[in-house]
Amino acid sequence: MIGTKPYEFMIKYTPQRDWIEGHGILIAFALFFGGIAGGLYLVSLYFDSLLGMFIAWLLAMVTGLTDMAHLTKRARFWRMLLKPKTSWISRGFIVIWLFLGAAAIQLAISFWADGGAAETFFKVVGGIGAFGVAVYSGFVVGYVGAIKLWNSAIIPILFVVAGVTGGLALLMVVSVGETFLSWDVAIALRWVLIAYAVCMAIYLWVATYESTAARDAAMRILRGNIASVFWPLVVLLGIIVPIIMLFASDSTAVFVISGIFIIIGGVALRYCILKAGVYSPLVPTE
Amino acid sequence: MKWGMAIEQKRCVGCYECVLACKAEHFLPPEMFWNRVLIGEKGKYPSVTKLIFNVRCNQCADPPCVKVCPTGASQQREDGIVWVDEDKCVGCSYCVIACPYQMRTMYEDGNAQYFPGQELTEHEKIGKTLYPHEVGVVQKCIFCKERIDEGLAKGLTPGVDRDATPACVISCPTKALHFGDLDDPYSEINRLIKEKKGEPFHPEYDTQPSIYYID
Numbered sequence: 001m002i003g004t005k006p007y008e009f010m011i012k013y014t015p016q017r018d019w020i021e022g023h024g025i026l027i028a029f030a031l032f033f034g035g036i037a038g039g040l041y042l043v044s045l046y047f048d049s050l051l052g053m054f055i056a057w058l059l060a061m062v063t064g065l066t067d068m069a070h071l072t073k074r075a076r077f078w079r080m081l082l083k084p085k086t087s088w089i090s091r092g093f094i095v096i097w098l099f100l101g102a103a104a105i106q107l108a109i110s111f112w113a114d115g116g117a118a119e120t121f122f123k124v125v126g127g128i129g130a131f132g133v134a135v136y137s138g139f140v141v142g143y144v145g146a147i148k149l150w151n152s153a154i155i156p157i158l159f160v161v162a163g164v165t166g167g168l169a170l171l172m173v174v175s176v177g178e179t180f181l182s183w184d185v186a187i188a189l190r191w192v193l194i195a196y197a198v199c200m201a202i203y204l205w206v207a208t209y210e211s212t213a214a215r216d217a218a219m220r221i222l223r224g225n226i227a228s229v230f231w232p233l234v235v236l237l238g239i240i241v242p243i244i245m246l247f248a249s250d251s252t253a254v255f256v257i258s259g260i261f262i263i264i265g266g267v268a269l270r271y272c273i274l275k276a277g278v279y280s281p282l283v284p285t286e
Numbered sequence: 287m288k289w290g291m292a293i294e295q296k297r298c299v300g301c302y303e304c305v306l307a308c309k310a311e312h313f314l315p316p317e318m319f320w321n322r323v324l325i326g327e328k329g330k331y332p333s334v335t336k337l338i339f340n341v342r343c344n345q346c347a348d349p350p351c352v353k354v355c356p357t358g359a360s361q362q363r364e365d366g367i368v369w370v371d372e373d374k375c376v377g378c379s380y381c382v383i384a385c386p387y388q389m390r391t392m393y394e395d396g397n398a399q400y401f402p403g404q405e406l407t408e409h410e411k412i413g414k415t416l417y418p419h420e421v422g423v424v425q426k427c428i429f430c431k432e433r434i435d436e437g438l439a440k441g442l443t444p445g446v447d448r449d450a451t452p453a454c455v456i457s458c459p460t461k462a463l464h465f466g467d468l469d470d471p472y473s474e475i476n477r478l479i480k481e482k483k484g485e486p487f488h489p490e491y492d493t494q495p496s497i498y499y500i501d
Contacts, residue, residue, distance in 0.1 A: 014388065
C-alpha cells in the first residue's frame with residue numbers, strides 16, 4: 001500500500017509515476033483546468049455571463065499551455081494534432097483549439113454585436129466545444145486499460161460533473177458584484193455539489209468491485225497513503241464544508257470562501273486519481 | 287514475416303546476462319532497462335516457488351502504446367516490431383502510461399553515468415557518439431531491429447544466424463530465449479510454441495503479444 005521499492009517493480013501493484021511525479025504533476029493541473037474551463041463556459045452560457053465565458057476562454061488557453069508545458073519536446077507540440085483517429089490526447093488538443101476559436105468569435109460578437117443569429121450559432125458551437133474540453137480529459141485517462149482505476153466508464157462523467165461544479169464555483173466567485181446572479185449560481189451549486197459527491201462515491205464504490213488492481217487503487221485513496229489528501233481536501237474542503245456554508249448563509253464572504261474551497265477540492269481530486277493509478281503485478285505471487 | 291520470441295521458463299536461471307547484453311548492445315544509460323528479470327516468490331514456507339520472468343516489450347500485434355501516441359512517433363513495422371521515432375516524440379508519456387507491461391521508459395537524465403563523479407567509461411563515451419539516445423523521449427526494446435535489418439541485408443536468418451539475432455537471445459547461457467518468424471509455420475520458434483504450448487504473458491490484456499512463455 002505504500003511506495004514500491006525497486007525490487008518490487010511489477011511484482012507488487014506498481015504506481016504510475018510519469019503523470020504525477022516531477023513535471024508530471026502538470027497533468028493533474030491540465031485535467032483540472034480543462035474541466036473547469038469547459039464547465040465554466042457551459043454554466044456561463046446558462047446564466048448568460050459574458051465575464052464567465054471570457055474567463056473560461058482564458059482557462060481553456062491555460063489548459064492547452066499546461067498540456068504543452070508538460071511535454072519534454074515543446075517545440076514539437078503541433079505534432080499532437082496529427083493522430084485524432086486513435087489518440088485521445090490528439091483529439092483533446094484539437095477540441096481545445098476549436099473551442100478557443102469558436103469561443104473567441106462568440107465573445108467578440110456578444111460584446112460588440114449581440115442578439116443576432118451569428119451569436120446564437122457560435123454559442124452553440126462554443127458550448128459543444130466546451131463540453132468536449134470538459135469531457136476529453138476523462139477519456140484520456142479512461143482509455144488507459146493498463147490502469148484499472150482509470151479504465152472506467154464513470155470517469156468521463158465524473159470529470160464533467162467536477163468541471164461543472166468547479167465552473168459554478170468560479171462563476172459564483174467572479175459574480176459576487178452581481179448579487180442576483182451569484183445567488184442563482186449558489187442555489188444551483190448546492191445541488192450540483194451533492195450530485196458531484198454522489199458521482200464520486202459511485203466511481204470509488206464501483207472501483208472496489210471492478211478488479212483487484214482497481215480495488216487496491218481505490219483503497220489507496222480511501223485508507224492508504226492518498227487518504228490524507230482525499231478526505232481533508234477533496235471531501236471535507238471541496239464538498240462538505242461548501243455544502244454546509246451554502247445552505248447556512250448567502251453572504252458574499254461565504255460565496256467567495258466556499259468557491260475557493262471547491263476549486264482547491266477540484267485540483268485535489270485530479271491529484272488523487274492520478275496518484276492512485278497502479279498497474280497490476282506482472283509476476284503472479286499471490 | 288512477423289518476428290517473435292519464445293522464452294523457456296525452466297531454462298532461465300535469472301543470471302541477468304540478457305539485461306547486460308541489451309545494455310551493452312544499445313549503450314543504455316543507468317536506470318534504463320529495455321528488458322528486465324523479474325523475480326518473485328509464490329506460496330508460504332515450506333512450500334515456496336521462486337518465479338523468474340524475463341520481460342521486455344512484447345511487440346504486441348495490437349499495441350495500446352501506438353494507438354494512444356498523439357504524434358505517430360510510436361509506430362509498428364510490417365514485421366511487427368514496435369519502435370519510437372525519436373524525431374517525432376513530444377515526450378507526453380501517454381505510451382508509457384498505456385503499456386500494461388510497463389516496458390517503456392522516459393529518458394530524462396542525460397547526465398546520468400554509471401560511476402558518478404568519475405570520468406565516463408570508454409563504453410559510455412563510445413555510446414554517446416555511436417548510439418546517442420535523445421533525452422526527453424521515450425525508449426523501449428526494439429527487438430534489436432538494427433541487427434535484424436543488417437542481417438537480412440546480408441542474407442542471414444534472424445533467430446538462426448547470430449549476427450541477425452537480438453543480443454539478449456544470443457547472450458543467454460542456458461539457451462532459454464528463442465527468436466524467429468511467427469508467420470513461418472516451419473520455423474523453430476513456431477515448433478517450440480506449438481509443442482510446448484507457449485502462452486503470451488497475461489493474454490487477458492488483449493494486446494496479442496509476440497513473446498511466448500513456455501513452462
